[in-house]
Amino acid sequence: MARSVPTTPRKSASQKRSQATVEALLDATARVLTREGYDRASTNRIAATAGVSVGSLYQYFPNKEALVAALVSRHNREMLELLRNALKEVASLDLATAIRELVRAAVDAHLVDSALHRIFAEQVPRMGQLAKIEALQGETFLLVRAYLEQRRHEISVRDLDSATSICVTIVEALTHDFVINKPVTLKGDRDRFVDEVTRLIVGYLRPSRAAKPLT
Amino acid sequence: MARSVPTTPRKSASQKRSQATVEALLDATARVLTREGYDRASTNRIAATAGVSVGSLYQYFPNKEALVAALVSRHNREMLELLRNALKEVASLDLATAIRELVRAAVDAHLVDSALHRIFAEQVPRMGQLAKIEALQGETFLLVRAYLEQRRHEISVRDLDSATSICVTIVEALTHDFVINKPVTLKGDRDRFVDEVTRLIVGYLRPSRAAKPLT
DNA sequence: TAAATTTGCGAGCTATGACTCGCATTGTCT
DNA sequence: AGACAATGCGAGTCATAGCTCGCAAATTTA
Numbered sequence: 001m002a003r004s005v006p007t008t009p010r011k012s013a014s015q016k017r018s019q020a021t022v023e024a025l026l027d028a029t030a031r032v033l034t035r036e037g038y039d040r041a042s043t044n045r046i047a048a049t050a051g052v053s054v055g056s057l058y059q060y061f062p063n064k065e066a067l068v069a070a071l072v073s074r075h076n077r078e079m080l081e082l083l084r085n086a087l088k089e090v091a092s093l094d095l096a097t098a099i100r101e102l103v104r105a106a107v108d109a110h111l112v113d114s115a116l117h118r119i120f121a122e123q124v125p126r127m128g129q130l131a132k133i134e135a136l137q138g139e140t141f142l143l144v145r146a147y148l149e150q151r152r153h154e155i156s157v158r159d160l161d162s163a164t165s166i167c168v169t170i171v172e173a174l175t176h177d178f179v180i181n182k183p184v185t186l187k188g189d190r191d192r193f194v195d196e197v198t199r200l201i202v203g204y205l206r207p208s209r210a211a212k213p214l215t
Numbered sequence: 216m217a218r219s220v221p222t223t224p225r226k227s228a229s230q231k232r233s234q235a236t237v238e239a240l241l242d243a244t245a246r247v248l249t250r251e252g253y254d255r256a257s258t259n260r261i262a263a264t265a266g267v268s269v270g271s272l273y274q275y276f277p278n279k280e281a282l283v284a285a286l287v288s289r290h291n292r293e294m295l296e297l298l299r300n301a302l303k304e305v306a307s308l309d310l311a312t313a314i315r316e317l318v319r320a321a322v323d324a325h326l327v328d329s330a331l332h333r334i335f336a337e338q339v340p341r342m343g344q345l346a347k348i349e350a351l352q353g354e355t356f357l358l359v360r361a362y363l364e365q366r367r368h369e370i371s372v373r374d375l376d377s378a379t380s381i382c383v384t385i386v387e388a389l390t391h392d393f394v395i396n397k398p399v400t401l402k403g404d405r406d407r408f409v410d411e412v413t414r415l416i417v418g419y420l421r422p423s424r425a426a427k428p429l430t
Numbered sequence: 431t432a433a434a435t436t437t438g439c440g441a442g443c444t445a446t447g448a449c450t451c452g453c454a455t456t457g458t459c460t
Numbered sequence: 461a462g463a464c465a466a467t468g469c470g471a472g473t474c475a476t477a478g479c480t481c482g483c484a485a486a487t488t489t490a
Contacts, residue, residue, distance in 0.1 A: 015457080018467060038340060042447055044470095053469040058449060125253060126337040166389060166411065173388030174381060196381065203418045230487080233437060257477055259440095268439040273479065 022060050024050040029071045034115040038123035043067070069129040072120060076136045079109040083140060087147055095154040095206065098147075100198040106171050107190065110179040118180050137168070144168055148205075155205045167201055237275050239265040244286045249330040253338035258282070284344040287335060291351045294324040298355060302362055310369040310421065313362075315413040321386050322405065325394040333395050352383070359383055363420075370420045382416055 028050030032041045043064050047054045061067040086105030090098040110117060126133060145164040148155060157163040178193050179185070243265030247256045258279050262269045276282040301320030305313040325332060341348060360379040363370060372378040393408050394400070 015466070017456080021467080037342060043449080044447070047470095054449075055451085055470065056468050059467075064448070122341040125340070127252060162411065165392075166415070169388050169392050170385055170415075173384050177380075177384050196377065199422065200381070200385075200415075200419045203422055204415045207414065207418055230436070232486085236437080258479080259477075262440095269479075270440065270481085271438050274437075279478070 018060070021050075021052055021056055024052055025057055025060065025067065026071050026074060028052075029067055030075075030113070030116050033068075033071075033119045033123075034113075038119060065129050068124060069132075072124070072130065072133055073136070075113065075116060075120070076133070078112050080136075080139060080143075082109045082112070083143060087143060091147070091150070095151055096198065096202050098151070099201050099205075100194060102144075102147075103171060103175070103194050103197045103201070106175045107179065107194065110175050114179050117176075121176065121180070137172075140172075141165065141168055156207060157205055163205065167205070170201070171197065233275070236265075236267055236271055239267055240272055240275065240282065241286050241289060243267075244282055245290075245328070245331050248283075248286075248334045248339075249328075253334060280344050283339060284347075287339070287345065287348055288351070290328065290331060290335070291348070293327050295351075295354060295358075297324045297327070298358060302358055306362070306365070310366055311413065311417050313366070314416050314420075315409060317359075318386060318390070318409050318412045318416070321390045322394065322409065325390050329394050332391075336391065336395070352387075355387075356380065356383055371422060372420055378420065382420070385416070386412065 025046065028046050029041070032046050032049050036045070043057055044054055046067070047057045050057075057067070061070065082105050083102075086102055090101045093101070120133070124130060141164060144167065145160065148160055148164055148167075152160070155163070174193075174197055182189065240261065243261050244256070247261050247264050251260070258272055259269055261282070262272045265272075272282070276285065297320050298317075301317055305316045308316070335348070339345060356379060359382065360375065363375055363379055363382075367375070370378070389408075389412055397404065
């Protein structure tokens with residue numbers, strides 16, 4: 001299977017045509033992954049699906065892992081973008097309202113391409129390049145942490161780092177489970193889910209008996 | 216690679232000698248998985264490590280997937296056992312105290328063989344037989360659900376099913392993250408972690424302002 | 431002890447997939 | 461137009477991994 005351990009990014013597409021090829025390859029990778037699963041997703045099949053030759057594939061990606069990693073990266077960027085936007089629109093709201101919107105955004109993010117997201121979670125081995133998938137979740141940590149810092153006065157938890165980590169882990173896990181494993185995603189279900197998670201998080205961050213007055 | 220799709224369990228070991236062989240194979244699988252990772256864990260290598268021939272391996276396991284599935288199953292049983300015991304010892308305690316013990320048990324369960332557990336989570340593809348891994352987590356759901364039912368009077372959440380699901384998912388995710396990703400597992404860290412998660416869960420299940428008196 | 435059965439062995443077959451390489455096509459620059 | 465570079469092609473190489481099969485050794489049964 002793997003002959004050696006190539007590692008360099010090889011060529012970076014410079015002209016329009018080649019950029020289109022790269023796009024086509026990433027799209028095809030996504031399609032083949034969701035339709036066939038990870039180990040049926042051979043580089044040959046991906047190239048064929050993209051309407052491109054294997055040779056071209058290896059002109060832009062040094063190996064299969066790099067190809068998948070690029071796709072994961074693109075997908076993560078898309079999800080992060082939603083979070084970033086949500087954080088902007090929420091910056092001035094009180095904690096409870098803000099958290100509700102952020103949880104909503106988390107659900108949206110997981111709905112971007114849930115089938116693909118499922119494959120990443122269930123079948124793509126997290127190693128080598130792919131180990132950095134989680135590292136990109138570190139970006140999420142920083143964003144959320146910055147927001148919580150700004151809302152420090154509404155939060156009674158001592159250690160903001162671990163609180164952030166806990167919130168991010170919780171929302172990720174619950175949202176993932178909700179989107180992936182709950183068969184029907186009726187709007188009602190969804191709203192109840194968001195409410196429940198919001199209550200959970202807010203109750204954790206602001207455990208005092210009465211809600212403090214808001215600005 | 217896979218020639219056809221064998222599926223039957225083949226032979227079940229009946230004599231002592233063969234049972235020892237099966238044990239050796241499972242142990243070897245665990246060792247090779249943790250030492251080499253999933254895709255370096257070929258059946259040949261596993262058999263060699265077990266001091267057994269490949270042929271013998273295929274006498275008891277129809278394919279590689281079944282072998283790994285058996286190991287996962289064994290590992291899950293061990294973890295579940297800890298949970299079951301904890302639930303017994305905790306049945307009569309008040310919610311907060313009980314939850315603390317249960318979280319502790321969750322950490323213990325993840326420490327049974329954390330390296331192996333990590334491989335399962337990060338590298339073993341969840342498909343086919345292995346998809347049932349999660350199904351076995353359904354056992355956890357039932358156990359916890361039964362406990363919460365019994366403590367219903369201390370819980371103010373309406374829907375016990377979704378509450379159980381949320382608690383199980385949360386504790387699993389947080390514990391996993393704690394055991395796998397936190398470099399130092401000092402006792403102090405651990406106790407703080409348990410306290411924090413306990414507060415989170417209890418606050419969620421019993422969100423009223425003051426704690427109710429205990430029996 | 432002889433026959434029958436269970437268990438163990440491991441060289442080798444076969445399939446398949448990652449990746450290469452020499453050549454063809456398309457595009458760019460002067 | 462001619463030359464040089466960038467991009468694309470895909471049959472074929474190589475390595476490896478899953479799995480089989482005929483035979484040997486050990487146990488059990490008669």
